Amino acid sequence: MSILKLEDVGYRYKDAPKDQYVFKNINYEFEQGKTYAIKGKSGSGKTTLLSLITGLEKCTEGNVLYDGKNLKKMNLDKYRNTDIGIVFQSYNLLPRLTAIENIILSMDVSKVKIKKKKEKALELMKSVGLSEEQAKRKILKLSGGEQQRIAIARSLSYNPKIIIADEPTGNLDKETETEILNIFTRLAKEENKCVIIVTHSQNVCDRVDCIYDLEKK
Amino acid sequence: MYILKNSLISIIRNKGRNILIGIIVLVIACSATVTLSIRNTANNLVKNYEEAHDIIATISFNRQQLSEKFEGGEDAIKNNIEAFNEIEAITLDNVKNYGDSSYLKNYYYVYSTSLNSDTLTKATDKYEYEVEDKQTTTSTTTSTTGGENAGGRMPMGGPGGGGERHTFTNRNTTTIITRTKETFQSGRNLTGDFELDGYSSYDGMTNFIDGTYKITDGEMITDFENFECAISSELATLNQINVGDTITFKNPNTEATYDFLVKGIYKDNSNDDDSANMYSPSANTIIVGSKIIEKLVSDDSTLVTNITPSFILQNEEAITPFSEEVKAKGLNEYYTVNTNLEELKTATKSIENVKTFATTFLAITLIIATIVLLVINMINIRERKYEIGVFRTIGVSKFKLTIQFVLELLIVSLIALCIGAVIGTFLSKDIGNSLLQNEIEATQVANEQILDNFGKGGKPMDLERATVQVQAINEIDAVVDFKVILQLLAIGLGLTIVSSLASMISIQRFSPLTILKERS
Numbered sequence: 001m002s003i004l005k006l007e008d009v010g011y012r013y014k015d016a017p018k019d020q021y022v023f024k025n026i027n028y029e030f031e032q033g034k035t036y037a038i039k040g041k042s043g044s045g046k047t048t049l050l051s052l053i054t055g056l057e058k059c060t061e062g063n064v065l066y067d068g069k070n071l072k073k074m075n076l077d078k079y080r081n082t083d084i085g086i087v088f089q090s091y092n093l094l095p096r097l098t099a100i101e102n103i104i105l106s107m108d109v110s111k112v113k114i115k116k117k118k119e120k121a122l123e124l125m126k127s128v129g130l131s132e133e134q135a136k137r138k139i140l141k142l143s144g145g146e147q148q149r150i151a152i153a154r155s156l157s158y159n160p161k162i163i164i165a166d167e168p169t170g171n172l173d174k175e176t177e178t179e180i181l182n183i184f185t186r187l188a189k190e191e192n193k194c195v196i197i198v199t200h201s202q203n204v205c206d207r208v209d210c211i212y213d214l215e216k217k
Numbered sequence: 218m219y220i221l222k223n224s225l226i227s228i229i230r231n232k233g234r235n236i237l238i239g240i241i242v243l244v245i246a247c248s249a250t251v252t253l254s255i256r257n258t259a260n261n262l263v264k265n266y267e268e269a270h271d272i273i274a275t276i277s278f279n280r281q282q283l284s285e286k287f288e289g290g291e292d293a294i295k296n297n298i299e300a301f302n303e304i305e306a307i308t309l310d311n312v313k314n315y316g317d318s319s320y321l322k323n324y325y326y327v328y329s330t331s332l333n334s335d336t337l338t339k340a341t342d343k344y345e346y347e348v349e350d351k352q353t354t355t356s357t358t359t360s361t362t363g364g365e366n367a368g369g370r371m372p373m374g375g376p377g378g379g380g381e382r383h384t385f386t387n388r389n390t391t392t393i394i395t396r397t398k399e400t401f402q403s404g405r406n407l408t409g410d411f412e413l414d415g416y417s418s419y420d421g422m423t424n425f426i427d428g429t430y431k432i433t434d435g436e437m438i439t440d441f442e443n444f445e446c447a448i449s450s451e452l453a454t455l456n457q458i459n460v461g462d463t464i465t466f467k468n469p470n471t472e473a474t475y476d477f478l479v480k481g482i483y484k485d486n487s488n489d490d491d492s493a494n495m496y497s498p499s500a501n502t503i504i505v506g507s508k509i510i511e512k513l514v515s516d517d518s519t520l521v522t523n524i525t526p527s528f529i530l531q532n533e534e535a536i537t538p539f540s541e542e543v544k545a546k547g548l549n550e551y552y553t554v555n556t557n558l559e560e561l562k563t564a565t566k567s568i569e570n571v572k573t574f575a576t577t578f579l580a581i582t583l584i585i586a587t588i589v590l591l592v593i594n595m596i597n598i599r600e601r602k603y604e605i606g607v608f609r610t611i612g613v614s615k616f617k618l619t620i621q622f623v624l625e626l627l628i629v630s631l632i633a634l635c636i637g638a639v640i641g642t643f644l645s646k647d648i649g650n651s652l653l654q655n656e657i658e659a660t661q662v663a664n665e666q667i668l669d670n671f672g673k674g675g676k677p678m679d680l681e682r683a684t685v686q687v688q689a690i691n692e693i694d695a696v697v698d699f700k701v702i703l704q705l706l707a708i709g710l711g712l713t714i715v716s717s718l719a720s721m722i723s724i725q726r727f728s729p730l731t732i733l734k735e736r737s
Contacts, residue, residue: 056610056730081612092607092733096230108219109613154611 002029003067003161003194004053010061011048022048024061028212032161035188035195037205040214046198049214050166053196054086055079067161081110085155087165091147093139099150100125100135103157110158124153128183145176152183163187164196169204181207220617224624238593238626239633242712245586246637247644249708252579253701254645259572263565270561271322274528274539276307276315279553304551309511312526315543320535325421326526328510331409332466332475339410340451340500408521409469413503415510416441421527422504428486430499435460435481441506447481451500458482466503471517477505533558583708590716594626598723605724606732615724622720627713634709638702 010024022045030036040046051057052064055076064071066083080086093102103121107114114120125135128149139147148168155163165184169177181204187193188209197204205211228235283301309328316324416422418441424430425437434453438445448458458464462479483504485497514520530539540554548554562569598605608618 051730054610077612077614079612080610086610088610088733090733092610094604094607096604097226101226105219105223106611108222109608109611 001031003032004030004196005065005068006053006062007065008062009049009052009059009064011045011052011057012060021060023214026062026214030162030194030196032194033188033192034210035184035208036197037208037211038196038198038214039200039205039211041200044214046200046214047166050086050164050196050198053164054084078111081106082112082158083160084162084164085158085160087148087151087155087163087168089167089170091139091144091151093147093150093154095139098136098138099130099142099146102139102150103154106154106157112158114158121153121157124156125150127156128153129179144171145173145180148172148176148180149183152180156187160193162194162196164198166198167200168197169199169201174203177201177203220621220624224621224628227621227625228628234593234597235625235629238590238629241586241589241593242630242633242709243637243640245582245712246634246705246709247641248582249579249705250638250641250701251645251648252575252582253704254641254698255575255648256572256579257698257701257704259568259575262568263572266565267561270557270564272530272533272536272556272558272561274530274536274554274556276526276543276548276552277555279551283551305549307524307526307548307552309524311547312524314546315526315548316528318528318539318542320531320539320542322529322531323420324526324528325417326507326524327421328415328417328507329412329523329525330415330510330513330520331412331469332513333409333469334411334464334466336465337411337452337456340449340455340496342495411466411501411503413446413466413505413510413513415505415507417507420529423527424485424487424499425483430483430485432481433484435479438480438504438506442508443506444475444477444509445480445505446477447483447504448479449497449500449502450482450484451496452503453479453482468513468517468520470519473516475513477503530556583712587712587715590626590712591719594716595719598622598720602723602727602732602735605727606729609727609729610733619717619721619724622724623713623717626717626720627710630709630713634705638705 006026006028009026010021012018012021026049028038038046038049048057052059055064055071055074058072066074066079071079093099094105097105100118100121103124104117107117107121122132122135125131130146130149130153134142134146139150142150148171152163152165152168155165163184168184169180172180184195184197185207188195195208197208199205283304309326312324312326419425419437422430422437425432432447433450435447438447446464448464452458456464458479460479460482463476464479465474465476467474481504485499487497487499510522514522528539530536536554536556536558543554605618609615613621
């Protein structure tokens, strides 16, 4: 049973000619407990597709269905703070907050009831390989890999069914990339998450269960 | 709840920006407190003054209109008096009819007549006394001449004309016409020696209220229907009358006598600076109840009376309708309804000016402050664009994000408002009184200039009174009360909302994806 389904999804920019689509007729299905890679060259529309899946953009054609429900009819804020966790290439953490505050903020925003938020945040940070001492640091005092781990921990904070990551290892060295990929694999296998990684890295593609190659339409 | 938490974290971690906003709001709060407290206190003072001083309508002659009927020439005075007498005087019934109006709070009147007395001496500058006749005998030389001077011409004589006096007898028949002099005067002049002022209530005793008259012995009449009276201290001294004595007056027409019990003796303070007369104008004025005058008139309807009504109006808006109502009830065209409104306005003019200045100052301050805060917020929102993008991607709704940004500004503003209000409270009294003092001095200088225009020796009474009344309210005592605090809060809230408009609009328009792409 797919948790996320893309039905004939097409997208074109508002100011583009009518027949000039970034992509068209995309039909992908995603299940829980599996890892997916959406592969494509630069400009193929990987990040745009991620935006459609996360509800940050609306598709021009077709539908995105989450758990059988059309995103067009859903409260997208609630969808983003409850059902799907997003990990951005540039992390998108709030620099004025500490690492743990970023995670707790995400819990606060979520509609999911979470008890003992601080303990849960520390536990999550530990699960992505961060210490308590690192938790108290401001974001800008953490390395790229550490920030990426924080971003992953944040995306897990409200226990969403889907984790979607945009080039999560693009800025990281190979060793850190492997560690991050291990985390994603564990999340799918042990915590039954649907992990979708948008990437052009072959290394990532080699580690996932299913690859969707986004050809330019 | 997390919105408040985020707001507080944001305030603490963006100290520089928030301190700057805080200082601006503090200055606004300070000046707003001062101006609001001055404004409100001024409002209260004016309101209290207006409540304490009713708008009173009186009826008076329109002499300008009357003078159009006047004639010149040989019999002018007689004809003019006749014209005057033709105009119907206001009667007690008229006053009661006019007083029955929904535009009035109340009304009172002074019903006056005059009586004589065989036992009392009138206080007057004139003193008539009898002396024995003296006869002087002189001898004169008289020569009589014949009828040569048929025309009755007078020969040369008189001073420098010769040394003898001559008596000429006209041989023609001389007819002597004796003319009896008649006193012709207005039928409305009180002719007796003593003026009895009958008051309908204590409200009408304005001279006692404003301190012109003051009871110095005994008390004011308590029964307006009995033959009680209060007399002037001058009359009391002249006639050796004490409180508790009975004095007798006589109707000048019917010779009927009336005994009055003296309940009080009053002093007229108005003659302190009047050196022209020996006695005050009120020396022969007897204060009685109006019912007594009504009794006297019922005994003798020919008794000359005057009535001076005063109508206490409900409010300023009632002036015109009441005036029209009185005219509709038959007030003669030669009478006009006047009020003391101008006098009341003059008394509060200084404070009204201060109030206007305070309001203008507040408006300008608020406009400038709003613009400055709006600009700061616009810069702020551009700086925090990335933050907005992150919040939106993690699922914070536009509404909640807007609330958070407004809340941040509101918290800073409230703290600054509180501090500003405290500082403003200390400043408001001194600044308010200083402003008022300047305004009073300016008004006094202007009034004195007008008085000078009339010549230094002759200050017109009305203008002199106006100058005095400028100082009727000469201290503001501005206080920050609950109303001021509420107004400050409203200003704070208004400023926050208006200056947050930039945040509100930006948050609604920003696309999180675009923001994050730009950042990347």
